[in-house]
Amino acid sequence: MNADNVAAFFTDDAVYHNIPMERIVGRDAIRATVKGWLDAMPSIDFRFKHVFVEGNVVLMERCDVVSTARGTAELPIMAVIELENGKIAAWREYFDLLQMQALNSTEHS
Numbered sequence: 001m002n003a004d005n006v007a008a009f010f011t012d013d014a015v016y017h018n019i020p021m022e023r024i025v026g027r028d029a030i031r032a033t034v035k036g037w038l039d040a041m042p043s044i045d046f047r048f049k050h051v052f053v054e055g056n057v058v059l060m061e062r063c064d065v066v067s068t069a070r071g072t073a074e075l076p077i078m079a080v081i082e083l084e085n086g087k088i089a090a091w092r093e094y095f096d097l098l099q100m101q102a103l104n105s106t107e108h109s
Contacts, residue, residue, distance in 0.1 A: 001038050007031035011087045020097035043067045056083040 010016070010027045017023040024033050045065040052059040058081040063074050075095055082090040 001043075003031050003035035003038055006034045009088050010091075011084055011089045014087070014089055014091070016091045018093045018095070020095070041066055057081070058083070 007027050007030055010030055012027050013025070014027055014030060015023055015025050016030045016033070024030050043066075047063045047065060048060065049063065050059070050061040058079075060079040060081065061077075062079070063076050065072050065074050077093050077095045079091065079093045081088055081092075
């Protein structure tokens with residue numbers, strides 16, 4: 001739950017893209033975005049279902065379990081990560097935006 005630790009895994013010019021949303025470009029912008037998310041949620045649990053690696057590409061199916069005012073909520077996610085010299089150069093996540101928005105509205109209800 002530390003944005004600096006998360007950002008250290010990215011290249012300086014990395015691209016993080018939650019596909020239904022705007023791309024985030026650069027380690028500093030990624031750090032700021034992650035910090036905002038972490039500050040807004042008391043906890044998150046990443047439940048990995050499948051992780052496949054081929055060369056410098058990682059495919060990851062997971063479910064993020066987030067604490068809300070009403071308990072926990074789950075958001076299924078599929079991600080593609082591209083590595084360069086051991087760091088993340090690109091990270092794309094695919095999920096249902098309406099489901100995420102419903103999760104967020106539950107948090108603030």
